[in-house]
Amino acid sequence: MTNVAHAFILDMDGTMVDSMPAHAKSWDLFRRRHGVAMSTEEILRRTTGRNGLECAREVLGPQVPEQRAWELMAQKEADYREIFGREFREVAGFTAFARQARERGLKLAVATGGDRDNLHFVLQRLRLEVGAEVRGDMGLPGKPDPAIFLEAARRLGVAPAECIVFEDAPFGIEAAARAGMRAVAICTTHSARELAGAHVIAQAADFEELTKKNFLESLHA
Structure with a gap:
C-alpha cells in the first residue's frame, strides 16, 4: 500500500x-x-x-x-x-481533528451503515461538511463488505490505496482491509486487540490521543 x-x-x-x-x-x-x-x-x-x-x-x-x-x-x-x-457528544477531539485534516488538504467522507436521518442528525450537530456521504440505506451491503468504503472513495475521486479509514468496530476494520485501505482504530467500543490488522496504522482511545501522537504530521513526515 x-x-x-x-x-x-x-x-x-x-x-x-x-x-x-x-x-x-x-x-x-x-x-x-x-x-x-x-x-x-x-x-x-x-x-x-x-x-x-x-x-x-x-x-x-x-x-x-x-x-x-x-x-x-x-x-x-x-x-x-x-x-x-x-446526551449528544462527539468522540473526544473529533471536530478539531477533522478541521485540521481539511486544512491539510485531505478530503473527508462519511461511510456508515446508518440511514439518511441518522447521518444528517449527526452532521448538523457537529456542524460538519464532508465531500461524500455513503449510507446503509443506499442499496449497498453493510460492513464487513467493502462496498460502502469503495463507493466513498469513488465519490471523492481518490484511489482506495490513498484512503485511510477510521473505525471503531471489527466489521469496519475488516471492510477496510477488503477495500485495500489502511485503517485507524478508534477504541471507544472495542479493544485494540479486537481492532488489529496488518493494515491498521494507528490505534487510539479518541482523536485527542491521535492529535497528541502527531498523527496528521506523521502522514507528511
Whole structure:
C-alpha cells in the first residue's frame, strides 16, 4: 500500500460520535417491544456496521419482508435519535481533528451503515461538511463488505490505496482491509486487540490521543 494519503473515510457511530450507548438503549427498547430473546450485547455484536435491512433480519430472522424490516428499523432509529439527542457528544477531539485534516488538504467522507436521518442528525450537530456521504440505506451491503468504503472513495475521486479509514468496530476494520485501505482504530467500543490488522496504522482511545501522537504530521513526515 502507498504511504500517500489523500482522503479520510470516517465511520460515524462510535467513531465520530459517542453514540453506541444510545444505540444500545434503543436496541433494548426494540427487543422488549418485539419480544426478542437475544441480549442487547449480542445484537450490537451482530449488527454494528450493517445496514438496516441486514440488522432487522439478523435480529428477527431472514423471513422478515424487506418493507417491514425498514419500517421496524425506522422506529428503532427514531428512538435512538430521541435518546442521543439528550446526551449528544462527539468522540473526544473529533471536530478539531477533522478541521485540521481539511486544512491539510485531505478530503473527508462519511461511510456508515446508518440511514439518511441518522447521518444528517449527526452532521448538523457537529456542524460538519464532508465531500461524500455513503449510507446503509443506499442499496449497498453493510460492513464487513467493502462496498460502502469503495463507493466513498469513488465519490471523492481518490484511489482506495490513498484512503485511510477510521473505525471503531471489527466489521469496519475488516471492510477496510477488503477495500485495500489502511485503517485507524478508534477504541471507544472495542479493544485494540479486537481492532488489529496488518493494515491498521494507528490505534487510539479518541482523536485527542491521535492529535497528541502527531498523527496528521506523521502522514507528511
